[in-house]
Amino acid sequence: MTTLSTNTQTSTEHQMEGHGGHPDFRLFGLATFLVADGMTFAGFFAAYLTFRAVNPLPAGSSYELELLLPTINTLLLLVSSLTFHRAGSALKAGNNPLCRRWLVLTAALGFTFLAGQMKEYFSLPFGLTDNLFASTFYAITGFHGLHVTLGGLMILIVWWQSRPGGRVSQHNLFPLEATELYWHFVDGIWVVLYGILYLL
Amino acid sequence: MTLSLSPPTTPSAPQPLQPQGWLRYLSFSTDHKVIGLQYLVCGFLFYLVGGALAGAIRTELLTPISDFLPRETYNEILTLHGTVMIFLWIVPVVNGAFGNYLIPFYVGARDMAFPRLNAVAFWLIPPAGLLLISSYFIGSAAQSGWTAYPPLSLTTPATGQVLWILSVLLLGGSSIFGGINFIATILKLRRPGLKLMQLPMYCWAMLGTSILVVLSTPVLAGTLVLLSFDIIAHTGFFNPALGGNAVVYQHLFWFYSHPAVYIMVLPAFGLVSEILPIHARKPLFGYTTMVYSIMGIVFLGLIVWAHHMFTSGTPPWMRLFFTIATAFIAVPTGIKFFNWLATLWGGKLALNSAMLFSCAFIVNFVFGGITGVALAQVPFDIHVHDTYFVVAHFHYIVYGGTVFVIFASVYHWYPKFTGRMLNEPLGRIHFLLTFVGFNLCFAPQHWLGLNGMPRRVAEYDPQFQLINQLSSVGALLMAISTLPFLINVLHSAFKGTIAGDNPWNALTPEWLTSSPPPVENWIGEAPLVTEPYGYGLKPGELDLAATSGRQLWSSGKPDNR
Numbered sequence: 224m225t226t227l228s229t230n231t232q233t234s235t236e237h238q239m240e241g242h243g244g245h246p247d248f249r250l251f252g253l254a255t256f257l258v259a260d261g262m263t264f265a266g267f268f269a270a271y272l273t274f275r276a277v278n279p280l281p282a283g284s285s286y287e288l289e290l291l292l293p294t295i296n297t298l299l300l301l302v303s304s305l306t307f308h309r310a311g312s313a314l315k316a317g318n319n320p321l322c323r324r325w326l327v328l329t330a331a332l333g334f335t336f337l338a339g340q341m342k343e344y345f346s347l348p349f350g351l352t353d354n355l356f357a358s359t360f361y362a363i364t365g366f367h368g369l370h371v372t373l374g375g376l377m378i379l380i381v382w383w384q385s386r387p388g389g390r391v392s393q394h395n396l397f398p399l400e401a402t403e404l405y406w407h408f409v410d411g412i413w414v415v416l417y418g419i420l421y422l423l
Numbered sequence: 424m425t426l427s428l429s430p431p432t433t434p435s436a437p438q439p440l441q442p443q444g445w446l447r448y449l450s451f452s453t454d455h456k457v458i459g460l461q462y463l464v465c466g467f468l469f470y471l472v473g474g475a476l477a478g479a480i481r482t483e484l485l486t487p488i489s490d491f492l493p494r495e496t497y498n499e500i501l502t503l504h505g506t507v508m509i510f511l512w513i514v515p516v517v518n519g520a521f522g523n524y525l526i527p528f529y530v531g532a533r534d535m536a537f538p539r540l541n542a543v544a545f546w547l548i549p550p551a552g553l554l555l556i557s558s559y560f561i562g563s564a565a566q567s568g569w570t571a572y573p574p575l576s577l578t579t580p581a582t583g584q585v586l587w588i589l590s591v592l593l594l595g596g597s598s599i600f601g602g603i604n605f606i607a608t609i610l611k612l613r614r615p616g617l618k619l620m621q622l623p624m625y626c627w628a629m630l631g632t633s634i635l636v637v638l639s640t641p642v643l644a645g646t647l648v649l650l651s652f653d654i655i656a657h658t659g660f661f662n663p664a665l666g667g668n669a670v671v672y673q674h675l676f677w678f679y680s681h682p683a684v685y686i687m688v689l690p691a692f693g694l695v696s697e698i699l700p701i702h703a704r705k706p707l708f709g710y711t712t713m714v715y716s717i718m719g720i721v722f723l724g725l726i727v728w729a730h731h732m733f734t735s736g737t738p739p740w741m742r743l744f745f746t747i748a749t750a751f752i753a754v755p756t757g758i759k760f761f762n763w764l765a766t767l768w769g770g771k772l773a774l775n776s777a778m779l780f781s782c783a784f785i786v787n788f789v790f791g792g793i794t795g796v797a798l799a800q801v802p803f804d805i806h807v808h809d810t811y812f813v814v815a816h817f818h819y820i821v822y823g824g825t826v827f828v829i830f831a832s833v834y835h836w837y838p839k840f841t842g843r844m845l846n847e848p849l850g851r852i853h854f855l856l857t858f859v860g861f862n863l864c865f866a867p868q869h870w871l872g873l874n875g876m877p878r879r880v881a882e883y884d885p886q887f888q889l890i891n892q893l894s895s896v897g898a899l900l901m902a903i904s905t906l907p908f909l910i911n912v913l914h915s916a917f918k919g920t921i922a923g924d925n926p927w928n929a930l931t932p933e934w935l936t937s938s939p940p941p942v943e944n945w946i947g948e949a950p951l952v953t954e955p956y957g958y959g960l961k962p963g964e965l966d967l968a969a970t971s972g973r974q975l976w977s978s979g980k981p982d983n984r
Contacts, residue, residue: 248536248612249537252603255602255606259603262639266645270649273671274660274667274671358659
């Protein structure tokens with residue numbers, strides 16, 4: 224058949240490797256998933272902005288929020304992105320103990336953020352069903368908090384896996400890299416969220 | 424740091440932990456061909472359920488009064504019919520079934536990029552479907568239609584609505600996992616040396632579809648979570664009585680559900696683009712324009728959603744924008760339509776069942792497309808909004824369009840799936856009954872809608888009875904048409920003529936292996952197919968430009984015959 228040219232001169236390396244041997248697309252897959260995840264947030268933000276533009280709040284309630292605690296929280300998350308980056312650099316350099324210290328610090332920053340979020344929830348003057356802003360506020364920050372919780376747990380898992388003799392090392396970066404990508408994504412979403420919900 | 428890499432060992436004989444034989448179709452198999460057929464059979468079972476529900480609807484509508492079904496039951500049946508057909512039959516089959524089966528062949532791979540994720544995506548579907556259908560038996564199913572608009576969905580019984588939301592969330596998750604897998608497979612897993620512009624058209628269709636899935640499905644998921652809060656926690660996101668905004672739900676819902684129409688129909692475009700060249704023995708006309716049209720539809724499909732909401736108090740600027748954007752979609756769609764016609768033009772047509780269903784698809788789809796352009800015009804849309812005109816338009820797209828292509832694809836690829844041919848006379852009977860039944864069922868509904876019969880109600884003005892009865896007769900024919908198909912598929916699986924590797928003399932890669940294919944698709948290396956549509960050309964004349972239609976375009980004469 225003239226239309227086919229079976230590629231015979233290629234080394235059989237590509238084919239011999241079978242399923243397990245093909246290049247690693249897991250980060251690509253995760254990035255695609257994060258695009259999808261980001262669209263969920265985009266839908267929430269669009270709903271919030273439309274509500275705010277069209278639906279007046281009942282008398283006595285307002286969009287004003289206390290800014291000090293959320294600003295500290297924002298800084299915590301931004302710093303945690305940096306510390307995670309340092310953890311990744313340490314792992315690539317083969318320094319697992321240093322990497323693990325940075326990971327613990329990152330997780331601690333994440334959980335401190337969650338504690339701050341809890342403190343804010345309990346000090347707010349409105350509950351979930353009080354008005355449209357309250358519902359949207361809790362839904363969006365809660366959904367983000369869920370992401371932070373998952374990310375914090377993932378960091379602890381990577382911390383455990385990078386113990387001496389664990390599966391995460393210089394030669395298996397994927398668990399750390401995937402968690403790092405996810406963590407940066409969650410931080411990035413928070414920055415947008417902070418701008419839209421608190422500053423706007 | 425010591426690096427201990429085990430030396431590359433030659434793989435020993437595969438030791439499958441998974442069941443062999445027919446049992447593997449009930450297992451958590453990671454083989455893309457098994458998963459594809461799982462999607463296909465599972466989807467078809469749900470099609471039978473959805474069809475039975477449609478039968479109940481058409482039986483009720485034989486008479487103007489609500490006699491066959493109580494009104495609430497009619498609403499439940501209507502909701503289940505829409506949800507089952509869209510989320511459990513068309514989307515899983517036209518994406519999951521054929522996508523999983525064909526895409527790895529087309530990119531020259533031995534499986535999808537993420538085989539386990541693929542199996543997870545499939546196995547989310549049966550529980551979600553059973554959850555949805557079980558809601559009917561444990562109290563009441565959702566009654567607010569497949570759109571679940573609030574405040575209606577907040578006032579109908581909550582149990583059914585919440586189960587509906589859970590089910591759609593599971594199916595949405597399955598869809599997103601599938602979309603991620605297709606994007607990674609098409610972009611990253613191509614055989615070395617295979618360029619994007621050499622891929623069969625179905626790959627492009629699935630790439631475009633998967634982009635839509637990944638971008639729009641999560642928005643629906645988030646929206647349904649908020650809707651469930653409204654139902655369970657009594658928040659007021661979409662509840663006007665609590666200060667919420669029901670129109671925001673509509674915007675978010677249609678941001679998914681308009682692209683969902685393309686999620687249902689773009690893969691069908693791709694499948695038909697595979698079938699036509701093979702049975703017309705001609706290259707696919709205008710390959711490049713097809714690719715750009717698909718991507719154009721993907722882009723435009725994301726920015727036209729509010730044309731479903733012209734009667735929802737949308738401001739004039741919004742009506743203007745969405746009318747114009749919607750009208751623009753006719754351009755890439757028209758390009759594809761004329762490309763199909765040009766592919767058929769002057770070909771040596773084999774009018775077998777696959778071809779008949781494909782040609783009927785073109786006819787039905789053009790008709791549905793024309794009513795679609797009409798519906799995009801605000802003055803007309805306001806007149807026929809929520810009438811049977813919309814029902815007719817929609818079914819011409821999803822049934823006349825996609826379901827016809829699904830049947831065409833089954834006739835076309837059944838020899839590859841099973842190694843046996845389907846019975847051709849039975850196929851033609853199936854086609855004739857389906858085509859006549861479909862048009863008899865849905866064409867009169869245009870008239871009903873234009874004369875003001877509202878949709879989604881169990882009772883109607885007695886003046887519409889005759890036309891409704893005609894429509895119901897058409898539905899009966901469609902139900903009967905399933906029988907020759909079922910007999911054919913079941914009988915041919917055991918007694919059909921042996922097909923051989925390549926019964927259609929096709930050039931696309933899935934035909935260049937045995938039927939059914941071996942576990943890893945090819946014994947030895949995957950073929951490098953750079954001319955998937957090089958039909959009817961003299962040896963030595965083959966190049967990509969010819970199959971892409973560029974030469975035909977520039978010289979104005981068909982220089983390849």
